[in-house]
């Protein structure tokens with residue numbers, strides 16, 4: 001299979017990088033890195049966690065060593081709760097003790113947690129060193145590894161401390177998805193449906209078609225099927241291209257923009273998603289699963305406001321039925337969910353802005369002042385308690 005590329009050329013930072021997508025690419029990750037880093041790069045720190053490193057780490061380490069790099073490995077603990085300032089400080093200490101210079105580089109091998117923390121550490125160490133992403137979850141392939149947002153969670157809130165630091169390159173090996181737990185795949189597909197819903201009918205139908213053709217429950221057995229691998233790579237390529245297009249248009253998420261190409265639209269499905277995660281103590285849902293409900297809710301709201309047709313709501317519901325099942329929500333207290341929305345409002349310092357749809361591929365930003373509370377409550381019941 002030929003590899004596919006997405007070229008990302010950022011104006012503000014005068015920075016250009018490439019996302020390479022293909023099959024069984026880890027074995028040559030060292031020579032790929034050699035071609036993306038400055039000729040003076042000698043030391044490499046791979047940041048990962050024990051679970052991922054056990055499966056893929058040695059292949060990557062060997063490939064980097066064969067390419068002539070001096071390789072060090074720092075493994076963080078696995079889980080969102082370790083994406084914190086303490087891990088960040090430990091990562092910086094590791095880079096400093098290994099005496100990395102500004103020619104050297106950090107490699108993130110893992111999902112969004114590893115990617116966000118590694119990106120943040122590499123952006124401040126010596127005021128910024130090179131950073132390569134090797135994402136290993138569907139969510140990190142199509143979402144977090146592209147766009148340059150890095151950061152950690154803290155007592156102030158999730159993802160509120162961080163930087164914009166673009167990677168020097170991204171390597172997506174679709175074969176790594178073979179070992180991804182099923183719920184993580186479902187979470188990634190919810191974000192893929194989100195991209196489809198806000199981008200254009202082409203990406204929406206491609207995502208829906210993929211989910212129609214391949215049952216998520218059986219995906220592990222599908223990796224021996226060449227057609228599946230081609231279609232999966234094509235889908236990831238299309239998803240990354242869409243994310244790149246939005247990011248290029250609005251590199252730093254201008255808070256005043258409310259047009260349909262602003263980076264804000266990537267928050268489609270996220271207001272309810274974040275509220276559901278918060279009221280369940282960030283333990284019950286995978287982030288993407290909560291976003292799945294957020295998409296259904298935004299569709300229900302849009303329908304009640306008469307801006308989205310019944311058929312389009314049905315299409316969104318149908319595709320989300322195929323992502324592999326979302327956790328039960330009947331016991332969730334809706335009052336707490338509504339309170340969590342107002343928390344979201346405080347963090348933005350403005351009236352809450354809902355990302356809704358006036359059609360597939362037609363996101364609109366609507367102020368909560370324009371939406372009666374009764375419609376919010378009816379839609380919550382419809383989506384969470386039916």
Ligand SMILES: NC(=O)c1ccc[n+]([C@@H]2O[C@H](COP(=O)([O-])OP(=O)(O)OC[C@H]3O[C@@H](n4cnc5c(N)ncnc54)[C@H](O)[C@@H]3O)[C@@H](O)[C@H]2O)c1
Pocket residue numbers: 049051052055078079080083110111112113114116136137138139140143144145146147148149150159176177178179180181184187287
């Ligand atoms: N920077 C951004 O723009 C951006 C965008 C979206 C999300 N995020 C962040 O991404 C994070 C979520 O990322 P995620 O969904 O990748 O979760 P994750 O990084 O926690 O990975 C999910 C789980 O899968 C395991 N895993 C990863 N790859 C595997 C593989 N190939 N085989 C087996 N197990 C594997 C991990 O060890 C972990 O247990 C959140 O912290 C979120 O805030 C950032």
Ligand SMILES: [Zn+2]
Pocket residue numbers: 191270287288291
């Ligand atoms: Zn998300």
